[in-house]
Amino acid sequence: MQALRRLNTDRIRSFFFGSRSRYGLVFTIVLYALLIAIGFVYLYPLLFMFVTSIKTPADLLNPMVQWVPTEFYTGNYEKAYRVLDYPHTLMTSILISVVPSLLQTFVASLVGYGLARYRFWGKNLVLALILAAFIIPPQNTVIPQMLKYRDLGLLGSPLSLILPALLGQGYKSAIFILIFYQGFLSIPKVLEEAARIDGASDLRIFFTIAVPSALPAYIVSFIFSVVWYWNETFLTAIFLEGGVTTLPMQLSRFVQAYENLYPPGTVNIFDRLNEAVKMSGTFLNILPLLVMYFLLQKWFVESVERTGITGE
Amino acid sequence: MTNSNPFRRGVSLRVREALHGYGFIVVWILGFSLFTFLPLIETFRYSLHQVTVTAEGIDLDFLAWANYTRALFTDPNFVELLIGYLIETLVSVPIVLIFSMIIALFLNLDFKLKGLFRTIFFLPVVITSGPVIKELTAQGATSAPGIANNPVVAEFLLGLPRALRNPVEYLLTSFILILWFSGVQILIYLASLQKVDKSIYEAAAIDGASAWESYWKITLPSLSAATIVNAIYTIITLSHFSENKVIQYIYAQTYNVHGGIGYASAMAFIYFGVMSLLLGIVYLFLTRWAKKESN
Incomplete structure (x- = not known):
């Protein structure tokens, strides 16, 4: 009984914190959070550039329009x-x-x-x-x-x-x-x-x-x-x-x-x-x-x- | 057969090997003399003269060191720009190094969507160019939005001593821009990480070392050579970047009536000297660190 309980807690611990062969849930979440955050740093200017480039002049002046332009406008291009x-x-x-x-x-x-x-x-x-x-x-x-x-x-x-x-x-x-x-x-x-x-x-x-x-x-x-x-x-x-x-x-x-x-x-x-x-x-x-x-x-x-x- | 050639028979193997070797690099030696060495000497000669460009050629008027003293003691902008350049470079280099090392460590792990993240992280290598960065900076896409204008941050900045305020302000406004200079450095760290023998980590794990310990005792020492390469590469890239304020100032002075080619050349040499000094100091500092690290 005692041994079984220890086995269980071990398994839970390795699920969250990882073992020698796996990373564990906490590490995985932190890893992906950091990767996404850093990826965002690089993608943000590109996204910003692209979204701005398809805005109509009216969208540019409208403070409500941030990331989703009202139409796909190719006039700028x-x-x-x-x-x-x-x-x-x-x-x-x-x-x-x-x-x-x-x-x-x-x-x-x-x-x-x-x-x-x-x-x-x-x-x-x-x-x-x-x-x-x-x-x-x-x-x-x-x-x-x-x-x-x-x-x-x-x-x-x-x-x-x-x-x-x-x-x-x-x-x-x-x-x-x-x-x-x-x-x-x-x-x-x-x-x-x-x-x-x-x-x-x-x-x-x-x-x-x-x-x-x-x-x-x-x-x-x-x-x-x-x-x-x-x-x-x-x-x-x-x-x-x-x-x-x-x-x-x-x-x-x-x-x-x-x-x-x-x-x-x-x-x-x-x-x-x-x-x-x-x-x-x-x-x-x-x-x-x-x-x-x-x-x-x-x-x-x-x-x-x-x-x-x-x-x- | 080459041996039947009577001219070659008398030449020793050693000399023949050397001659063939020179054959491969002779193009470079010619190019270096024509496009680097002679222009460098010529630029130095300009820096000692007042240079006037005429329709037929150029007129030189000997000034000795007057251009240099003017840049260092009379010009109100140049020394200030140089100090700004030194501060910005010294702030940027550690950030680029630490950041690219962290990314390389991540990309060296196994996880899902690795290919996608790798593709994103190397984008700066492709995109970072003067006009693009300039457009993006002008639109506010490269600084963390609004940080420097935040009243709390502004208050904090005012509370700092003067000497610290500029570096910290630069750090806050340009943090994202600095990260854009990390592309090649990530590649260099990654290549270096892949050469580390996996069995060392296994041996350390069997001896009971945690991941944290094996990072400090195995990974970091084996990255010391790559760190030196990266530091030098970062300094040179930042110093040669076409949006660099010192370079732009020198470039503007070249076509200025009051400046001219001679004055610009003198500033170029001072800048080269300062940059070499910085490279030398960083190199000495890092090699000492690497030696300590490997002991």
Whole structure:
């Protein structure tokens, strides 16, 4: 009887507080409460952005309408689409982010491979310089670059971002080199040595053995690179100003562009610039990234876990 | 066969390996010289001059250290902005580190809907960009609604000593914004957690260690390397962020008639120095902590 009662209390205790194999009810509730609260922190701006963007001008002024607009209004998106010159800036943004990303991922993998697999004099110096290149703020190097581009007539051309990427100096290139360096160090080199004994050249070994074995690192680097290039506004503002225009660039001069299209004096009160239109513009700006993220998120997280990005 | 090449036969294996290695990194060395090293030297040269941009090129007028002394002693804004930057960074880094460590610990557990939460928690990696953050901040979507305007909180803030008031106020108004900088850090912690050998936890549990004890004795020490990486990464990201006030000030001065390229370059170097100093101090502090932790 005594033993039976103890067994029961044990079972109740483990139901609430968990045992070695289960978490227990209290822990589970706390865990989900925290996860939901933190998830809300990240989703709140997105929800806010989306709900505001579909409000009619009347809804915006109505204090009773907070989270549920009276109708699904797409007029803001039509305006934002025109103000952003969407098809045009979208294509530019894709060009400006995908091309340098492909180049910088490839070059970073070459450099990372060279550092991980070969012994040569000055390797530690090169590693230190790579780290330094990551730390140096862009504004310490950007003005001479800009003046040089101006002399060469490259200012405003996508080449001003493609050239540095081609030479391994793209945006945050250092991180990608270190990812590949770590990645290749952690892959055993038995296969490569066997191929070398069979007489394969260095480049052939790199392309046929090293590249396929480091595929997760390539995926991570490419995705991160696209995202960072897409969101970059400091370099694009300096190098591309007056030439091609990316989506974030157009977003940062949204007010001005809106007033060019809809001059404030001439339009009625409902067509004045309001936060619903601004939020539509912001949402259109991140929409391509959101689509990419939801399509690739499985790859994204799993590859990061496999590449050992930590770099110890 | 490579050995039949008469030019290569005399070269020792060691030298040949080195040459092939240089072959892989030569692109980077060229790029580093052209796009980082030479521009850095050039910017330093500008910082010692009054720079005037003309149609043909640029005119340099030697000033020695006048741009630097002007930034540090005459400019009413620059030093204040630098102090603000230091405070904000020092407040943000521990929050980002603790927060991303907690999230990574959660995501390392097994529970239902893990994939969904993981997807949500990595959203900031994709979305965090200057113009988007700026729009959201302007609409009040990034601060905990109304906290700083709450009369009780306002009273509390007024009661604080001056030196503490700014950091605490920044913390209250920007808490959510700070969390938006934690995406990559969560990934780094998560990758590091997955490398910890599960059998150590089992051994500790058999010896009677509670989950709390095994966190402090096993998990935290094994995250020390990732913590150093994350701290450095966070400082650099915050310092390079295009909405950072110091960067915006330097950028504005570049095109200013009274400032100009020379003055902006001098400020850029002072900022770089302050940032390196901060990085160095945080790095030393954390390596000392990591050493203590692993003993």
